[in-house]
Amino acid sequence: METKLNHVVLAAENDIKGAQSIHELMNIKAKYIGKKSEIMDLMKTLGSLSPEERPKVGKTINIAKQNIENLLENRIVKLKEMEYQKTLQDSKVDLSMPGYAIGYGSLHPLTIVWREIEDIFISMGFDIAEGYDIEDEFHNFDALNTPKDHPSRNLADTFYIKDDVLLRTQTSTVQIRTMENYKPPIKIISPGRCYRNDRPDASHSPAFHQVEALVVDENITFQDLRDTLNTFVKKMFGNHMKSRFRPHFFPFTEPSAEIDISCVNCGGKGCAICKNSGWLEMGGAGLVDPNVLGKLGIDTEKYSGFAFGLGIDRITILKYNIPGLRLLYENDIRFLKQFTMNN
Ligand SMILES: [Zn+2]
Structure with missing residues (x-):
């Protein structure tokens, strides 16, 4: 029987060598190791x-079958290689031609500034907290003391x-979620994308970027807020920069103020x-309004806090003297190319 098997393998080898297509090989496979083949009999x-x-005997038959399978496999690889070479020849590709140079990419100015903001606050002992772009009304409005009839709703x-x-x-939604989940002392910034139903123009965009800071600890005063913001502004824009506060109203804080910085221009x-x-x-x-802290189960006799929010888009525009918000969102490669981590 071994002689017979050897003959079968030899015959198969001959056929396989001569096969010029995968289709042909499939027929050969059926003939020698398919259901109706001698080996299966x-x-x-x-x-x-x-x-x-x-x-x-079983082992001998299996070895013969395995040999044929290996021959088939090798021929398939060979045929594919031949096909590839033929395609290369037919396509008239000149492999000696030099390739196209691929230019270096650069980070988007918003990304550069976002990272710089994170670095500055991390150096001041802050943690980065992240939240969800999709939120519920409670975290976006109710928990922040926003009245039910407030126009922003x-x-x-x-x-x-x-x-x-x-x-x-x-x-600010991230601040609420942080206070829900962690006990003071809290010292975080939450950079992220926000959305408002605004028509895009030089100073508005339906999607924009904010960074908010929240500190809750014992004996936090307005002076801590001033110091933190002043340090940030100097690190971001230079030592000559100053910041000032103007009284304002926000539902979430009491007292509240608007922040100005010296004109970068x-x-x-x-x-x-x-x-x-x-x-x-x-x-x-x-x-932070003690009302807000109290609702979140923080002991207002012991703890107080400050919060502030800045626009990352606005900081980017001021830092690079960019005329208008739109340039940040148009993805014009000629504009984006001007930014690298070094400038
Ligand atoms: Zn000015």
């Missing part, structure tokens, strides 16, 4: 053999997904950009 006779002979101002589910309009002397005031608006700040 031999397999069927195993049952009639004695228990001593059976394993030995309007469909015209906020993107609702369904009744009480919306795209967050501010990253004229350094405070007065120019067209700062409308001759020497100051530019940067965001809002204040001491």
